[in-house]
Amino acid sequence: xxxxxxxxxxxxxxxxxxxxxxxxxxxxxxxxxxxxxxxxxxxxxxxxxxxxxxxxxxxxxxxxxxxxxxxxxxxxxxxxxxxxxxxxxxxxxxxxxxxxxxxxxxxxxxxxxxxxxxxxxxxxxxxxxxxxxxxxxxxxxxxxxxxxxxxxxxxxxxxxxxxxxxxxxxxxxxxxxxxxxxxxxxxxxxxxxxxxxxxxxxxxxxxxxxxxxxxxxxxxxxxxxxxxxxxxxxxxxxxxxxxxxxxxxxxxxxxxxxxxxxxxxxxxxxxxxxxxxxxxxxxxxxxxxxxx
Amino acid sequence: xxxxxxxxxxxxxxxxxxxxxxxxxxxxxxxxxxxxxxxxxxxxxxxxxxxxxxxxxxxxxxxxxxxxxxxxxxxxxxxxxxxxxxxxxxxxxxxxxxxxxxxxxxxxxxxxxxxxxxxxxxxxxxxxxxxxxxxxxxxxxxxxxxxxxxxxx
Numbered sequence: 001x002x003x004x005x006x007x008x009x010x011x012x013x014x015x016x017x018x019x020x021x022x023x024x025x026x027x028x029x030x031x032x033x034x035x036x037x038x039x040x041x042x043x044x045x046x047x048x049x050x051x052x053x054x055x056x057x058x059x060x061x062x063x064x065x066x067x068x069x070x071x072x073x074x075x076x077x078x079x080x081x082x083x084x085x086x087x088x089x090x091x092x093x094x095x096x097x098x099x100x101x102x103x104x105x106x107x108x109x110x111x112x113x114x115x116x117x118x119x120x121x122x123x124x125x126x127x128x129x130x131x132x133x134x135x136x137x138x139x140x141x142x143x144x145x146x147x148x149x150x151x152x153x154x155x156x157x158x159x160x161x162x163x164x165x166x167x168x169x170x171x172x173x174x175x176x177x178x179x180x181x182x183x184x185x186x187x188x189x190x191x192x193x194x195x196x197x198x199x200x201x202x203x204x205x206x207x208x209x210x211x212x213x214x215x216x217x218x219x220x221x222x223x224x225x226x227x228x229x230x231x232x233x234x235x236x237x238x239x240x241x242x243x244x245x246x247x248x249x250x251x252x253x254x255x256x257x258x259x260x261x262x263x264x265x266x267x268x269x270x271x272x273x274x275x276x277x278x279x280x281x282x283x284x285x286x287x288x289x290x291x292x
Numbered sequence: 293x294x295x296x297x298x299x300x301x302x303x304x305x306x307x308x309x310x311x312x313x314x315x316x317x318x319x320x321x322x323x324x325x326x327x328x329x330x331x332x333x334x335x336x337x338x339x340x341x342x343x344x345x346x347x348x349x350x351x352x353x354x355x356x357x358x359x360x361x362x363x364x365x366x367x368x369x370x371x372x373x374x375x376x377x378x379x380x381x382x383x384x385x386x387x388x389x390x391x392x393x394x395x396x397x398x399x400x401x402x403x404x405x406x407x408x409x410x411x412x413x414x415x416x417x418x419x420x421x422x423x424x425x426x427x428x429x430x431x432x433x434x435x436x437x438x439x440x441x442x443x444x445x
Contacts, residue, residue, distance in 0.1 A: 001333055008294055008311035008357045031358070038353045039335050041312075051311065053358060079347070103423025104404060105338060108347040109354065187336065189422065 003041035010053045014139055017054050017166055022141060024050040026163050031055070032075050035102075035110035036118035060113070060168060063087060070094075070174050074113025074137075074167045082107060091174035092289060093196060097128040100182055102189050113167040116152070119159045119225060121261065122190035126153050126226030128180055130218025131196035134172040140165035149218075156224040177201055179285030181278045183221075185265050191221035192266045193274040195229070197282035201241055201290060210241040210290070217279065222271050223259050231256055232279055241290065246283035253279040296360040300325070301369030309356050316340045316351035319366060327367035327396045331425070338424030341397035342366050348404035350423070367396035370403070378441040379403060388437030390428035398424050402438050411442055 011017035021028050028050035031037055040046040054060060060075035063084050070091060072081060081087060082099035101107055101115070101124050115125045116136060129136070129149040136147045140162060147160050154160060161167065178198035182191045196218040204210035215236045217229040232253045239245040254260070254275030262268040297306040300323060307322050319325045319342070331339030333352050340351040343365040370377035379399045382388065389395045398421065405412060405420035412420060417438045418431070426434060 002314075003312045005310060005312050008355070010360075034355070034358065035335065035353060038355065042333070051355075055358065103338070104401065104420060105341055105348045105350045105423040106335070108404070109344075109349050 001042040003038075004044060004047040006048055007050045008053065009050060011057060013057060014054075014059065014166060014168060017052050017057065018139065018141055018164070020050070020052045021166070022164055024048075024052070028052055030117075030166055032060075032114050033077060033109040033111040034114070035106055036114055036120065054166065055111075065090070065174075068173060069171050071137075071169050071171045072112055073169050074116075075111050078102070078107035078110050078112070078115075079104070081112065091132070091172070091176070091178070093131065093175065093178035093180055093198065093286075094128055094172075097124050097180045097196065100124055100180065100184075100189075106189075112170060116170070117159065117161055117167055119153055119157050120190070121156055121224055121226075122185070122192070122194075122221040123226070124180070124182065124191055124194055124220060127191075127194045127196040127218035127220040129170065129172070130226055130228050131178055131180075131198040131216045132172040132175060133198075133216055134170050136167060137169040137171060138165045139168050144168070146171075150228060153225040153227070158225070176291070177286050177289050179282050179289060181281035181285055183274050183278055193222050193271055193278050194220040195275070195278040195282040196220075197279070197286045199236070199241075199283070199286045204241075212236050212239050212241055212245075215283075217282070219254070219257075219275065219279075222254060222261060222275055223257055224261070227257070229253055229275075229279060232283075236283065241287055243284045243287065246287060247280045250276050250279040250283060252276065294357050294360075296356050298356070298359050298361070299363045301365060311355060311357050313356045314352055315342070315344075315354040315356045315359050315364070318356035319351060319364070325366050325368050329393055329396060331393065331397070336423075336425065337394070337397070338401060339394050339397040341400040341424065343400060343403065346404075346407070348401050348423075365400070365403075367399060370399070377403075378444065379406070379438070382437035382439075382441035382444075383434075386433050386436040386440050388429065388434045389426075394424060394426045394428075398426065398434055402441070405438070406442060412438070414439070 029048035087095040182194040235249040329339040331337035
């Protein structure tokens, strides 16, 4: 499969990339790892006239911690997120999620920013970013702006990102008590259903067992875009921090979502059933990360 | 057209390419390195796996222009003269192939795996091969071949 022809330009900096993007007059696309874009171009679902390669812009790569926040550059490949000791120690859910994307070759090339910009309804990162209440950093001709993950994913392959903007980084407060659970589509490794859960715990005492103060639960694979499971978040609040209570709170998860996907991999009813199963697993997986 | 200069198996190769030229086609058709195979052409089967700057990648999902200035290793670059790479020996000794179509990609993925993890468990080998499909062997002999390379390489 051969894509349509295009003009290729390599950007030296974010400003350079934005200038080249503006000059392309709305028909240019940014490429980093290309592991969402190249397959789309080969199928001619995308036919950009200009590709602006941002893969070697150093300022867009890397994982940093500053003032209690973790920042991951948009160009950081999934392999580097999955194996980062900073993330594995301080926010294991995000390393765990990255390690469950695709396969080793895909994780060596695919980037965080690329996954978010593409917003495949079955992508893994969006669920984790919703659970972490992450902020997505964007840069455009008129400066930078920050969009909460909750507002970023708007529809099928549709996000709050203008044609002349670039995703530069993602920022979030690290959470220990969080986990991602995923039902794999066995060939493509995409999520049939993926659930990320992050919990805030009321610590127990001699007289009182620990309880869940609040939670954030992100769901991917099930609908046209990743979304929060707010009904389960409400059901979890105040519950005992036990595996049984988590299974109880996950009862009926996804029941209120109207547009559940149905395809050759899973019917609507099966997906709905799996939302409950994988919500339970994510909540229990998060609790398992509670320090002893 | 775009000018690319890629170090392939230690030799610098420069060429004019259309920007849409995939790395796998550049390797096979311009450099005649036909050991890298095209299988599914949809980023799934891994037959086209090569190393780009030491990391495994599916060459059907990378434009040659993206690899400009990089070092690429293909199956042809593994042996040193007559001396096979330990993974090539492992696949030979343990009958890690039948038709052989997936084998170059399998071996390049395993180079990446053993670089990261020189003594992988069976489970880790199977996870390391998530991105490579074989329709003949049922994988067991491939796993044996990797274990052979890891213990005797």
